[in-house]
Amino acid sequence: MTKPEKTNKRAASRSAARLAAVQALYQMDMTGIDLTAVAAEFQEHRIGEAIDGEEIHAAETAFFTDLIQGVVAEQRRIDPLINERLAEGWHLTRIDSILRAILRAGTFEILRRADVPARVSINEYVDLAHAFFEGDEPKVVNGLLDRIAKEVRPEELAPPAPDAPGVTAEQGQG
Template sequence: MAERDTTGAEGAGTEAPPDRKRMRSAARLGAVQALYQMEMTGATLKGAEVEFESRWLGAEIEGEQYHAADVKFFRRLLRAAVDRQAEIDQLTDAALVERWPLGRIDPTLRALFRAAGAELLALPTPPKVAINEFVEVAKAFFDAGKEARFVNGVLDHVARAAKPAAFPA
């Protein structure tokens, strides 16, 4: 018997219900934050999962209520980003101009590219959905529209390299 996909990822041409969509968006934001924390503090994958699931996802912090997140989706993104980091970084580096290798990119953007790359490589989400979602995540971190346009361009390049069949000629 085939294993049923329980990630909640939308199939091509389908939309997730609004609550599920919001929870997946919150999971993406949490994955970016967790990857950033792991890079900055040296936290382990398990440590980041435990901290974010118990303290951040769906919590009220400093008077601001964070949306509840799809924890299973959060874990899949985070684990795929860690497991496939070398491949994701290579695809991202290929999308960047030579003067700006991944190591020179803002660490928040680096975490975002890794989470987005994980979704593009490891989950069945349509590339355009993943790109749009992570452009929105970029807007949560950066005021200027230039970062969102930059994220869109880099992720488009990564998506075309990772899932060329999704982009007919």
């Protein structure tokens, strides 16, 4: 297997892990089932299974586990971060459960998974929002995760300096 094939396979398995994590967080939120039970159910019965006859890419199990365990462990930090950045009059507890799961998982990943570039995390969770919603929700995910990432990882999201090597004057002005 070539290096690009390995990279693409890993990216696809992480995307599948993110989807499974959002689904698991949603299930925990809606049913009150605890983390251990949901993690076991997903690992035994859902991850890598076919849905409606379509094969789903195998999820990176360790990444899935880290996401759901991390969201639960960090929820007291994550929820206020999200709440403070929602539009006036919006509260995390009153938004759609899937959207809440997407925002929590994305926020955790930006906070604790420095091995994943912030832009990758943002794009992945925006893509997930598009899979579940047709309205403004993907824009909410993009805006909120972008704000958090700029605060938590400013060096990653700062525009290049106008005099940086390889940056033209026009690029530095954007």
